[in-house]
Amino acid sequence: MSKRLRSSEVCADCSAQDPCxxxxxxxxxxxxxxxxxxxxxxxxxxxxxxxxxxxxxxxxxxxxxxxxxxxxxxxxxxxxxxxxxxxxxxxxxxxxxxxxxxxxxxxxxxxxMLAFVHRLPCRDDDSVTAKDLSKQLHSSVRTGNLETCLRLLSLGAQANFFHPEKGNTPLHVAAKAGQILQAELLAVYGADPGTQDSNGKTPVDYARQGGHHELAERLVEIQYELTDRLAFYLCGRKPEHKNGQHFIIPQMADSLDLSELAKAAKKKLQSLSNHLFEELAMDVYDEVDRRETDAVWLATQNHSTLVTETTVVPFLPVNPEYSSTRNQGRQKLARFNAHEFATLVIDILSDAKRRQQGNPLSGSKENVELILKSISNQHSSESQDNDQPDYDSVASDEDTDLETNAAKSNRQKSLDSDLSDGPVTAQEYMQVKNALVASEVKIQQLMKVNINLSDELRIMQKKASKLEKQNSMPESDYDNPTTSLELDETGSGRKGRQRSVIWQGEGSIPEDTDTAPSSNLPSTEDVIRKTEQITKNIQELLRAAQENKHDSYIPCSERIHVAVTEMAALFPKKPKSELVRTSLRLLTSSAYRLQSECKKTLPVETCPTTDIQLVTQQVIQCAYDIAKAAKQLVTITTKENNN
Missing domain, CATH: 1.10.220.150 (Arf GTPase activating protein)
Structure with a gap:
């Protein structure tokens, strides 16, 4: 695509150069x-x-x-x-x-609003107009004129229109004519490759019959696009449709011992009617798209935009064509942490395969929300007994974009076991292994992110120095902050170690129930100074990852943990601001997770390369979460202290 990009290309909406x-x-x-x-x-x-x-x-x-x-x-x-x-x-x-x-x-x-689209003359019977447009579409797709078909679709032509005289759909016509780009456009607008014509044949059949093998293979991919996207989201690969493999059902390492709540949620999912199941599956597909696009967004933006009006989308936007209940359920998907969401995705993949193979269960009118609630409750109860949660369960409207990254991390956490279409072959194993090499790209992106973050922090520090001097810092309700003089050579101070013990047990901000919430915040200069130290340590860790210096992971993570401890100690023990609490919780739990992941590199001689790659991706993800949380705290304190 980069070769195709030309300086003459501009944004369709504002004419900015080089749209991405x-x-x-x-x-x-x-x-x-x-x-x-x-x-x-x-x-x-x-x-x-x-x-x-x-x-x-x-x-x-x-x-x-x-x-x-x-x-x-x-x-x-x-x-x-x-x-x-x-x-x-x-x-x-x-x-x-x-x-x-x-x-x-x-x-x-x-x-x-389609305010600028060409309008057809008003007619009394809108359905006749739509039918006429659809018939025109039916005729046009046998040519290569894509923009004509897009214009017809924009005016209301139906991609799945079944022509009463011809006995087929536009996709059948495009497949017969070998028009692969027309087939792509029709599929984007909802055309179904599995639809049969009056002779009982599908578009795939006609593509094969006409010798259009690339088109036939692509139509099969489109037919399984939903389940393929869900599988790829979790394990980084798709089924080999050419070899007759149409489903991949990933398995998570900790999903073998299912709780009663998990079994109940799965049973409710299986009892949904096909219509309700399809709706839920499409909603989960949209949520996967939101999370994956958020991850790309965060990795490609100048990160000064993270705290401006062009931030990530916190949950699925309302679709007016859906009921309010369905829209509410769609938005609740954003609150699922990575483990909960992965469980739901795996259950949907398993049941999609079961339904296609024709193993119906007795119908039920269980509400989709009960399934979502059951899965959420299952993991909430499990997390209460788990001192070392795999993922931070924090999710608020301001911070749900973080779950995108946690979900990405979960992709490596999943054990890619294809239990549905035979054992994993050596070729498939190598595909997964090669996919993990892509972590190098993420390292490069995060190195760039942290360089941008350092530059931005320096700018903030200059601005902060111009502010009036804070009269006197109120004594923190936390333990007294550990100063650099108290640190030993390994970078961990006595008080820092005491604090880390508290966080390791809880994975979140320690709170004293006897302490009243405090709205006092530290000075912007202090927060920036600590954030710079965190950023510097993260850059050291990322360089170690880039150079495959795995033995440097643990000392780097310890220095990051101490810097995080010192930064958290600047804030009240019980901050009044929910946003501050959320950011601190993410900061401290991510630092703890980072240490846990880095400790997995200890038995280097017994650890296969693939395991090191998995650990590296987890380490990168934790480092990213720490950097983002630190920046959020800088932004909050800067804003509050300027008011």
């Missing part, structure tokens, strides 16, 4: 800022994907390129091209415009 994202269903390229608005609208409005940092099926990318190069954007801005629109004061956004309200209002009008 694509909206697949709109056939356009967009910049970072406009992408943040697209994401907030939901996938039912715009399906975004990064051009470089997200895997693309080659023909899907080719479809977007073709639409973009053939002026697909004019479909969505038809009336703006009319000179009269200039006279009326309507214009598209500029790169210099603010995201809110300027760009956001324009993008909502353009895609959500």
């Amino acid at each position: 994202w694509a909206s697949i269903n709109r056939g356009i390229l967009i910049c970072d800022e406009c992408c943040s608005v697209h994401r907030s609208l939901g996938r039912h409005i715009s399906q975004v994907r990064h051009l470089k940092h997200t895997p693309w099926p080659p023909t899907l990318l080719q479809m977007v390129e073709t639409l973009y190069n053939n002026g697909a954007n004019s479909i969505w801005e038809h009336s703006l091209l009319d000179p009269a629109s200039v006279m009326s004061g309507r214009r598209k956004a500029n790169p210099q415009d603010k995201v809110h309200p300027n760009k956001a209002e324009f993008i909502r009008a353009k895609y959500q």
Whole structure:
């Protein structure tokens, strides 16, 4: 894709140079800022994907390129091209415009309200109009004119329209004609590759019959896109459909001993009607897309945007076509921590395979929310008995983007055992192993992130030095902070060690129930100074990971833990601000998790390379969470102390 990018390419919404994202269903390229608005609208409005940092099926990318190069954007801005629109004061956004309200209002009008799309003459019977459009679509897909078909779809043509005279759907026609890009576009708009025509044949059958083997293979992939995406999310690979393998059911290391609550949740899932099960599966698919796109977003942004208006999407946006109950259930998915969400994904994969193989269970009208609640309760009860939780269960509307990264971490935590289509072969094992090598890319990204973070902290420090001197620091309700003089050569002080014992037992902020909540916050300068130390230590750890110096993990993690301890000690024992408590909880629990992961490198001589790679990815993830939490605390204290 990078070879294709040209300086002439601009964002479809604000004309900014070198857009990095694509909206697949709109056939356009967009910049970072406009992408943040697209994401907030939901996938039912715009399906975004990064051009470089997200895997693309080659023909899907080719479809977007073709639409973009053939002026697909004019479909969505038809009336703006009319000179009269200039006279009326309507214009598209500029790169210099603010995201809110300027760009956001324009993008909502353009895609959500379809305010600028060419309107057909009003007719009394809308269904006839839709039928006519669908018949035109049915005829057009046998050609290579993608933008014509996109225009018809934008006006209301149905991708799954069954032509009463022809006895087939547009996808059947595209498959017969070998139009693979048309098939991609139809699939984006919901066309089903498994639909049978009046002769009982599917689009896949016609593609094979016509010798269009690439198209046939791609249609099979599209047919299993939902379950493939869920499997890839957890274990980093997809089934080999060409070899007759259509499902991968990952297994987590700690899922063998299922609790009664877990069994009950699984039973409720199995008892759902096919319709309700499909709805739940699609909602989980959307949540996977949200979490994965958040991870790409966090890895590719200039991280000064993390605390501005263009932050990640905290939960699935409302889809007005769904009931309020379903929308509430969709949003609750964001509160699932990585372990809970992975359990739900695995159960859905298992049941999808069972249903396809025709093993129906007795129907039931159990509410989908009961399933989500049961899984959540199961892990809540388990975490109470677990002193070393695998993942931080903190989730608030301000901080749910962190779960994206925890879920990524969970992908390596999962044991990639394909229990559904035969044993894991040597080839499959190598595929997983090769996928783990991608951690090198993440290391490079995080090194860049931390360099940006250091620069930003220096800027904040300069600003803070201009503020009025704080009169006197109120004594912290925490234990007295450990100073650098109290540290021994290993970087851990006596009081720091005492504090770490408390955190290791709880994995969160120690709270004294007898202490009243305090709104006192440390000075911005102190917080910046401690954050710089944390950042410096994280950079040392990432360099060690980059250079495969695994024996440096433990001393680096100890220095990070001490720096985190000192920073947390600056804050009251019981902060009044929920945001401060959330950030401190993430900071301290991530530091503890980091130490736990680094200790796994001790028996180096007995640890296979793959295990080291797994540990490295976990270590990188913990370091990222620590850096983000520290930055949040800097931002909070800077804002509060400036008020």
